[in-house]
Amino acid sequence: MTETRTETTPIPTPTPGPTPSPASGGPTFGAQLRQCRQAAGLSLRQLAGRIGHDHSYLAQIERGQRQGTADLARRCDGELGTGNLLTEAYRRTPAKPRRSTPTVGLDPLESAWQQLAIAFPEKDAFLAAEESVWFSSLQSLPAVRRLPELVRELSTPPINHRALQEDRQIELSLLIAETLTACGRLGDARRWWWAARQLADALGEPGLCSLARSREATSGLAEGRALPELLELTDEALTLALQEPRRSDAMLSARSTRARVLAALGRVVEAHALLPQLLSHADELPMASTGRGWAPYEMHGVEGRVCASLGYWTAGCLMFARGLELCPSERLEERALLELAMAECFAGSSQGAAALAVAMRVLIELPDEWHTTYVYAIAARVLSGVRQREPRLPGLYDLDLLVARRPWAGRSVGSESCWGHSRE
Incomplete structure (x- = not known):
């Protein structure tokens, strides 16, 4: 099967079949996956059905056309009973080299978009400690100064740390989309919302897929997007969050955004029914004062916005006042x-x-x-x-x-x- 790539549709170009990893001399993830699947007597369709992926996607991984994800490797290990064999094969498989593309005459934002298209779904990575400090410092910059920082970050040469790269690329796309929206460039922002959803879906982690949709819907309320469109996004976000109930952050985002959209549509009874669940998830969520976790003032802000959307003005005001004290x-x-x-x-x-x-x-x-x-x-x-x-x-x-x-x-x-x- 041949795939093509255009400027606006980021799809990876196939490369030749799997080769042994130069670092270890062992088989690549795709080759190891084929061996283990055949040893278990399963077809591609059977394995795909068990782990919840499309069989054509697995076929591309086995041929070396796609790299797969750490989550997929763990699921395959579980279904095939191979311990950590496939997970280790995934970790030692080197990332494909980044291809350059001419950017003469393009502004930095367009150049960054093309780089994301080229990298899809292979993404940059940084160490978790550095990442936490960097994301926290971004919040101290106004949007027009934050955007160049994000563009430069997207252009930074990759560091060989596969465990963080997918999550970081998704977060970068979401931050660029939110920042473009903040600057009033709604058309450009739409492309980055789309990219974030595609990257999250390719990774296959329901919690991240849910957060990408919740954040887009939250931004859509400020943009003035059509409410039925936003309701569809929140429906998807909640469905995905329920698939990974241990991720309280995804569940909280999905329920709070859905409650606000329902209230805006005049469906107050349905929105009110979400409030007790939302507050219970807020209590379960671990707090974070730095990095990308939920800071206490952000939690109060989420609760206040839902209360205000339901007309609980006094409760909302108290939540916002608490958040302001801690911000x-x-x-x-x-x-x-x-x-x-x-x-x-x-x-x-x-x-x-x-x-x-x-x-x-x-x-x-x-x-x-x-x-x-x-x-x-x-x-x-x-x-x-x-x-x-x-x-x-x-x-x-x-x-x-x-x-x-x-x-x-x-x-x-x-x-x-x-x-x-x-x-x-």
Whole structure:
């Protein structure tokens, strides 16, 4: 079977069949898989059915056209009773060399997209400790400065650490998609959301597949995407999360995002039914103050957003206030989002003057480089809430002008981006 690749469809090009690993002299993962499968008397279709993969995908692995994943190797070991034989074969199989592609005349973002297409599904990797610090430090950068860092990270030469590479590439794609959305480049963001889902699906871990869809749906609420489309994403996310119930982070993300989408659709009873389950998963989730785990202030933010979407304004406000107390001072956008969320709760509980005061202060005091799609999505909800309940309140016109300003619109991004200026 021959596969082709275009600029917008990242599919790997087949390479010749398996060769022995130069490092160990033993068979590659694909060759070892074929030997063990045949020794067990199973066909490709039989093995694929047992481990939940397509038989054509396994055939490509055996021929050396795909590398497979660590999770697939573990599942095959379990089904074939081979101990850790296949897992070790996977670990010692070298990654295929990265092919270069001309990028003359392309901006850094387009170049990074092409590199992701070339690498699919083989991905870069860094040590876990370095990765944790790097992801944590990104949150202290505004979106227009964060994007060049992500693009450069995607272009970094690979380090031979197979155990982390798939997860890291998925996270990079998600972060680029979220950052592009923050900068108002929604069309570009769609490609990266798609790439993240494809990478997660290729890895075959339900928890990661679920998180990719939940994060896209959460972003879609700020973008103003069609709610039926977002509901479909949350349905998929919850179905996948249920396949890996021990991943409380995936379950929490899936249930919280689904509750918000259902509430936006007016299906409040269904959304309310998810609240007790959501809170129980939040209690089970291990906290993390650094790295990519859930920090306590993020947990309070998730709980507050669900409460606010259901009209529990007082509970939501308390959650946001707790989150604000714990949110690091250097994370200006996240602090602004929490304050604006509190203002939305004030508006919902008919405290319009307080809502307008908080929202206008945040938009005026927040430096322009920290203004994003996400900030203005909440500010617009504050404006709508006050206008609906107290339409004659002084200050509405002023907030309307601030919300219409949107200083990030049209701003250039990339390695040559100047975050202090926007194109008029």
